[in-house]
Amino acid sequence: MLRFYIKGLFRDRSRSLMPILVVAIGVTLVVLMQCWVTGILGDMIVFNARFATGHVKVMSRAYNENIDQQPNDLALMGTEQILLDLENEFPGLEWAERIQFGGLVDAPDENGETRTQGPGGGMAIDLLSPSSKEVDRLNLEKSLVRGRLPQVPEEILLSDEFATKLEVEPGEAVTLITTTMYGAMSITNFTVSGTIKFGAAALDRGGMVADISSIRMVLDMQDATGEILGYLPSGDYDDLQAAAMSAAFNDRHSDPEDEFSPVMLSLREQGTMTMMLDIMDYFKGLIIGIFMIAMSIVLWNSGLLGGLRRYGEMGLRIAIGEEKKHIYRSLIVESVFIGIAGSVVGTAFGLFFAALLTKGIDIGGMMQGSNMMMQAVMKASITPDAYYIGFIPGIFATALGTALAGIGIFKRKTAQLFKELQA
Amino acid sequence: MKNGRIITIDNLVKSFPIGGGEFTALNGISLQFDKGEFSGIVGPSGSGKTTLLNILGSLDTPTKGQTNVLGTASTRMSPKVAATLRKKHIGFIFQTYNLMPVYTVFENVEFPLLLLKIPSAERKKAVLEALEWVGLSDKIKSKPPQLSGGESQRVAIARAMVKKPDLVLADEPTANLDAENSHHILKTMEKLNYELRTTFVFATHDDKVIGYLRRIISLEDGKVVSDAYVKK
Numbered sequence: 001m002l003r004f005y006i007k008g009l010f011r012d013r014s015r016s017l018m019p020i021l022v023v024a025i026g027v028t029l030v031v032l033m034q035c036w037v038t039g040i041l042g043d044m045i046v047f048n049a050r051f052a053t054g055h056v057k058v059m060s061r062a063y064n065e066n067i068d069q070q071p072n073d074l075a076l077m078g079t080e081q082i083l084l085d086l087e088n089e090f091p092g093l094e095w096a097e098r099i100q101f102g103g104l105v106d107a108p109d110e111n112g113e114t115r116t117q118g119p120g121g122g123m124a125i126d127l128l129s130p131s132s133k134e135v136d137r138l139n140l141e142k143s144l145v146r147g148r149l150p151q152v153p154e155e156i157l158l159s160d161e162f163a164t165k166l167e168v169e170p171g172e173a174v175t176l177i178t179t180t181m182y183g184a185m186s187i188t189n190f191t192v193s194g195t196i197k198f199g200a201a202a203l204d205r206g207g208m209v210a211d212i213s214s215i216r217m218v219l220d221m222q223d224a225t226g227e228i229l230g231y232l233p234s235g236d237y238d239d240l241q242a243a244a245m246s247a248a249f250n251d252r253h254s255d256p257e258d259e260f261s262p263v264m265l266s267l268r269e270q271g272t273m274t275m276m277l278d279i280m281d282y283f284k285g286l287i288i289g290i291f292m293i294a295m296s297i298v299l300w301n302s303g304l305l306g307g308l309r310r311y312g313e314m315g316l317r318i319a320i321g322e323e324k325k326h327i328y329r330s331l332i333v334e335s336v337f338i339g340i341a342g343s344v345v346g347t348a349f350g351l352f353f354a355a356l357l358t359k360g361i362d363i364g365g366m367m368q369g370s371n372m373m374m375q376a377v378m379k380a381s382i383t384p385d386a387y388y389i390g391f392i393p394g395i396f397a398t399a400l401g402t403a404l405a406g407i408g409i410f411k412r413k414t415a416q417l418f419k420e421l422q423a
Numbered sequence: 424m425k426n427g428r429i430i431t432i433d434n435l436v437k438s439f440p441i442g443g444g445e446f447t448a449l450n451g452i453s454l455q456f457d458k459g460e461f462s463g464i465v466g467p468s469g470s471g472k473t474t475l476l477n478i479l480g481s482l483d484t485p486t487k488g489q490t491n492v493l494g495t496a497s498t499r500m501s502p503k504v505a506a507t508l509r510k511k512h513i514g515f516i517f518q519t520y521n522l523m524p525v526y527t528v529f530e531n532v533e534f535p536l537l538l539l540k541i542p543s544a545e546r547k548k549a550v551l552e553a554l555e556w557v558g559l560s561d562k563i564k565s566k567p568p569q570l571s572g573g574e575s576q577r578v579a580i581a582r583a584m585v586k587k588p589d590l591v592l593a594d595e596p597t598a599n600l601d602a603e604n605s606h607h608i609l610k611t612m613e614k615l616n617y618e619l620r621t622t623f624v625f626a627t628h629d630d631k632v633i634g635y636l637r638r639i640i641s642l643e644d645g646k647v648v649s650d651a652y653v654k655k
Contacts, residue, residue: 001537004530011525316521319482320535320582321510323503 005330009337015306016338022302023342023398024349026295027390031350032380033291034389036357039381041280045237045267048276050137053267054096054229055237056246058082062259063226067271070100072181075224076262082228085253090245092233096134097225099124099215103178103186105158105208107166116166120158120176122208124215128153137231140196140209146170147194153214156190159207163195170194176208180220188218230264236381239277242266288389296397304401306335311408328406335402336395343394350390354380429493429589429622430456430479436487437474437645448474450645452488456624458589461616462638463625470642472626473594479624480513480592481505493589510538514583514621516593520575522567522582528554529563532581539586553585554578557611573604577611584615594626602631609635 009016049055059067062074076082079097086095102121109115126132127140127150135141140149145160147170156176158168168174170192180186190210198207216222230245232238249264268274310331317327357380437449448471456462464472477483479492481500490497493512495504509515514535522531532553536546554560557577567575576596583591593612597605613635616623625632633639641649 001540004534004537007530008523008525312521313523316523318506319480319509319515319517321506321508321513321538323506 005334009334015310015334019302019306019335019338019398020342020345023299023339023394024346026299027343027346027394028349028353030288030292030295030393031347031386031390032353032357034288035350035354035380035382035386037284037287038383038386039357039379041284042236042381043379044280045277046235048273049229049231049237049267053270053273054227055232055242056230056249056264056266057270058086058228058230058249058262058264059226060260061254061256061263064263064265065259070102070226072099072101072219072221072226073183074260075099075181075221075226076228077224077260079225079228080223082253082262086228086230086249089249089252090230094133094231094233096126096132096137096229096231097212097227098229099212099219099221099226101178101215101219103176105162105166105206106175106177107168108173108175116168118162118165118206120162120206120208121203122156122210122215124210124212126213127209127211128213138209143196143198145195145197147192150193150211153211153217154190155193155211156214157194157196157209158192159204160195160197161204162206162208163192168192176218178218180218181224182220184220186218186220188214190214237267239266239268243268292389292393296393296400299393299397300401300404302398302401304405306402306405308405308408331402331406332399335399339395339398340391342398343391346394347387347390351382351386354382354386358382427458428455429458430454430624431491432479432488433490434488435475435478435485435490437471437478437483438486448645449478449485452645452647454640454647454650456622458622459616459620460638461613461623461636462640463627463632463636464640464642465626465628465633465636466642467628471645472628472642475642476592476594476624476626479590480515481508510535511586512589514586514588514591516576516579516583516591516596518595518598520567520572520579520599522575522578524567526566527563528559528565528567528570528578531567531578532585535582535586549585550581553581556584556615557581571604572600573607576600576604576608580608580611580615584619584621587619588621590622590624592624592626595629596625597627597629597632605629605631 058076060074060076063071063076066074083095083097086093100121100123102119104117105120106117107115125134125138127135135149140157146163150157156174158166158174163169166174173189173191176186176188176190178186196209198204212225216224232241243266246264246266246269249262253261254263255261268277314327318324359379432452432454435449435452436447438445438447452475464475466472474483478485478490478497481492481495482505484500485497493508495508523534526534529550532550533546536549541549551560551563554563557580559574559577559581562570562574562578567578570578591612597608600608609632612623615621625636627633636653637655638652639649640647
């Protein structure tokens with residue numbers, strides 16, 4: 001009997017090929033949407049990690065407690081040893097020291113007198129070590145507006161807006177007036193090697209990027225740093241792994257009684273990132289949920305129409321002596337079969353297209369002047385749930401549509417179905 | 424089924440709700456049919472022929488009164504019992520043939536036997552025999568869209584007859600056929616009635632069919648106005 005139905009299913013393309021195609025297209029879109037949204041939202045995490053939080057971040061406990069002020073007087077000391085410990089304990093991770101600094105930037109005239117000046121805030125990173133990945137990580141090359149990247153410690157990058165305000169051109173000198181981590185006044189000359197666009201109003205008003213070795217001299221922070229950012233080898237943030245790492249590190253190195261002892265925080269544990277990750281998860285769920293509901297309605301309708309179209313056939317089968325519940329069961333089995341076949345095909349296609357998009361679409365060419373805050377490449381990300389998420393609308397919605405249409409078999413009197421057969 | 428009686432209808436009433444009121448399609452019908460009859464319910468459209476046929480075929484139930492078809496009383500006719508009765512003992516022939524277009528002639532005729540879970544070899548033998556009765560042995564691999572109207576109706580007859588039912592209900596079986604095909608079909612059914620002693624009950628207003636009937640029951644406005652046997 002089953003063979004008889006399967007034979008009919010395969011021969012009747014309007015019952016097999018078309019519904020499978022409809023389900024497959026729907027499932028392809030669901031899978032692709034899931035991968036795309038995951039990829040784009042994931043990029044936001046990647047961006048935050050690269051720019052501010054790392055996948056994990058090591059600071060002094062006191063610095064962490066006052067992190068809004070970025071207090072270099074509470075910086076982490078003995079960082080060479082801490083870095084050695086981190087490299088030993090967590091091999092494979094990339095570690096990057098960063099110092100946030102601020103001060104007055106003075107642009108002198110030809111006599112060395114102040115021509116213009118303004119307050120600025122900056123980030124010191126490892127710009128000059130050959131092994132450093134910070135230039136790529138922060139998209140500095142593409143964010144250059146004028147000039148070039150620093151090649152010696154005495155060079156500095158200013159935001160293009162700040163440089164324009166100070167009337168400074170690449171190659172000209174500026175003086176950074178600030179305080180050391182011990183509170184002493186510090187005045188240091190830099191040469192502006194180039195200007196960049198940060199892409200965030202606050203940073204573009206007075207942002208700077210300098211090599212960490214020179215800023216250490218300026219701030220008297222030898223063997224000290226504000227933050228050490230860690231990046232997982234895969235390049236992707238893994239909440240569980242990061243949380244396990246921070247718990248292990250803090251267990252060994254952090255002392256709640258010593259405010260200068262180091263503390264490691266995962267990306268999720270930093271500032272508002274918990275809320276941000278939760279909101280992102282919520283929005284991801286919402287976007288994918290809405291799309292899945294929409295697709296479910298389409299597939300449900302497809303199942304419903306498929307069922308309604310066959311009331312005549314139901315009448316015939318009833319007349320020949322098949323029981324209503326047997327017909328109903330065979331319709332559901334058929335729709336589950338179609339749902340599975342369509343979902344498998346749709347998931348395969350969805351993953352195929354998503355895989356093509358994991359390299360991303362480079363929209364850099366479309367963006368007028370790239371900046372550090374902008375993602376030039378929008379890409380999809382294939383996560384384990386992409387392998388099964390399409391089966392939810394693919395099977396359940398199709399079967400549900402058929403089940404609802406099939407209820408008509410029970411609600412209609414046998415004679416009515418028989419009439420529809422004769423219509 | 425005393426004395427070969429296979430259908431007893433006693434004071435049957437069938438009403439349908441229409442709007443706020445009720446339409447009575449059959450009003451106080453009492454009839455009996457014996458095994459081997461070749462009879463017809465005739466009358467104009469709306470006289471209640473198809474409704475009566477549906478009740479005989481256990482596709483519908485009486486509003487009042489009782490029926491007993493092949494030993495099964497309408498009072499204990501659950502959907503399962505009705506389906507079993509149709510599956511084992513009743514064959515239907517429709518005006519529009521209602522063959523399943525994706526299946527071959529052989530498979531269409533085989534379908535009732537699949538429901539009865541007849542073993543494959545027996546099934547094949549029975550299907551070939553039924554197709555031989557209707558003269559379509561050479562069309563077993565054809566599909567319904569490749570057949571003429573007459574051939575399609577002959578396949579429908581083979582499908583109704585393959586399980587050798589006690590009762591065949593035929594609702595306007597010649598309505599879509601020309602005269603030649605109609606006579607061919609009717610002769611085939613007459614022959615099967617004679618050879619297999621299958622009871623045939625027609626619902627028709629076609630004179631060609633009426634000419635073959637041995638008993639004519641006339642319905643008008645849901646009532647039997649005459650019931651006469653025809654001498655052949």
